[in-house]
Amino acid sequence: MAVEKEIIQTDNAPAAIGTYSQAVKVGKTVYISGQIPLVPSTMELVSEDFVTQAHQVFKNLAAVVNAAGGDLQDIAKLNISLIDLANFSHINSVMAEYFTEPYPARAAVGVRQLPKDVAIEVEAILIVE
Numbered sequence: 001m002a003v004e005k006e007i008i009q010t011d012n013a014p015a016a017i018g019t020y021s022q023a024v025k026v027g028k029t030v031y032i033s034g035q036i037p038l039v040p041s042t043m044e045l046v047s048e049d050f051v052t053q054a055h056q057v058f059k060n061l062a063a064v065v066n067a068a069g070g071d072l073q074d075i076a077k078l079n080i081s082l083i084d085l086a087n088f089s090h091i092n093s094v095m096a097e098y099f100t101e102p103y104p105a106r107a108a109v110g111v112r113q114l115p116k117d118v119a120i121e122v123e124a125i126l127i128v129e
Contacts, residue, residue: 012063014038017115022064023126030068030126034081035060036118050087050119054094057122062098070128075104077125084119085110091120 008023008030016022016033023032037046037053040063046056062072080091088108095103104124114121 008032008064008068010063010067012040012067013060014040014043017043023068025068025128028127028129030065030070030128032061032064032068032124032126034079034115034121034123035064036115036121038116038118045116045118050084051090051094053119054087054091055097057120058094058098061122061124065124065126068126068128070126072098073100074128075099075124075126078104078106079123080106080108081111081114081121082108082119083111083114087119 003026006025007021008025010022013022013035020033023030035057037056038044038060039046039056040060046052065072065075082088082091091108
């Protein structure tokens, strides 16, 4: 028996640049693919500045979350990939502008490289009604 999956897609977030969907809903759980700091209308990097990139990532994430019928506060888990862990404190500051307590569970890891040579990528697990 195949699992029933609903594909979530919005033009308000960057289009997939590979063989994946922006998000997939299974039951009340939405698995959101990694969002990078591309401007949806141009598919170009928003800026070289890390904080600007982080804000764009959360704007893109919010667009997918909204398309799935949720809110950022409904995110249960975030996975954040950073090419420079020196930006760890910056990501905490940026997140504080998008989330309130109780915060989602989170992992932040340093990686060597990300798609399109961006500085940050964020994926999420969202719970919706």
